[in-house]
Amino acid sequence: xxxxxxxxxxxxxxxxxxxxxxxxxxxxxxxxxxxxxxxxxxxxxxxxxxxxxxxxxxxxxxxxxxxxxxxxxxxxxxxxxxxxxxxxxxxxxxxxxxxxxxxxxxxxx
Amino acid sequence: xxxxxxxxxxxxxxxxxxxxxxxxxxxxxxxxxxxxxxxxxxxxxxxxxxxxxxxxxxxxxxxxxxxxxxxxxxxxxxxxxxxxxxxxxxxxxxxxxxxxxxxxxxxxxxxxxxxx
Numbered sequence: 347x348x349x350x351x352x353x354x355x356x357x358x359x360x361x362x363x364x365x366x367x368x369x370x371x372x373x374x375x376x377x378x379x380x381x382x383x384x385x386x387x388x389x390x391x392x393x394x395x396x397x398x399x400x401x402x403x404x405x406x407x408x409x410x411x412x413x414x415x416x417x418x419x420x421x422x423x424x425x426x427x428x429x430x431x432x433x434x435x436x437x438x439x440x441x442x443x444x445x446x447x448x449x450x451x452x453x454x455x
Numbered sequence: 456x457x458x459x460x461x462x463x464x465x466x467x468x469x470x471x472x473x474x475x476x477x478x479x480x481x482x483x484x485x486x487x488x489x490x491x492x493x494x495x496x497x498x499x500x501x502x503x504x505x506x507x508x509x510x511x512x513x514x515x516x517x518x519x520x521x522x523x524x525x526x527x528x529x530x531x532x533x534x535x536x537x538x539x540x541x542x543x544x545x546x547x548x549x550x551x552x553x554x555x556x557x558x559x560x561x562x563x564x565x566x567x568x569x570x571x
Contacts, residue, residue: 390498392559441486441503445497445498448495
């Protein structure tokens with residue numbers, strides 16, 4: 347079993363839709379959770395970061411962590427074509443990032 | 456502030472040939488990481504440096520891979536000899552603090568390696 351599982355998609359939605367991206371993890375010792383966005387032919391860039399259960403909001407993006415279920419989510423409201431990218435969840439273990447497989451998202455105008 | 460710089464951006468080689476990748480981290484960043492990203496997968500850590508010391512190289516295939524970070528700044532990752540399965544994107548990242556769980560890792564654009 348992989349430490350972090352993520353549905354690879356691809357996921358295609360119309361512009362303006364609400365997008366939900368999810369990951370599950372197996373090690374309850376993880377405490378720091380991140381979402382990275384990776385555009386084609388680019389390196390990943392940090393989108394959001396959280397270390398506790400609950401929600402964290404940043405503009406159109408909301409990160410949600412449920413430690414009891416070992417489940418993390420990223421919601422994108424009013425999705426835009428510029429949001430088209432691969433979204434990677436990552437868990438930080440003492441400075442080492444454990445990434446999910448990534449979900450490829452396409453937002454159609 | 457300049458980001459993480461990597462070169463070359465693309466490299467195509469024949470199997471059994473050697474290849475090297477270079478990384479220049481963000482100025483002042485003490486921690487440097489090399490990741491490998493296979494097609495359709497998330498990045499996987501190969502090696503982590505704190506200044507010039509390799510503090511985590513447990514995932515580095517040491518029979519053919521080597522890395523160095525002279526003077527605690529630039530780093531080079533080498534493969535010799537390359538195999539078909541080494542085709543991937545090699546990403547370099549850096550962060551400012553020592554292996555902190557809360558520190559942001561900044562990634563370079565990667566080197567896309569194709570082994571024929």
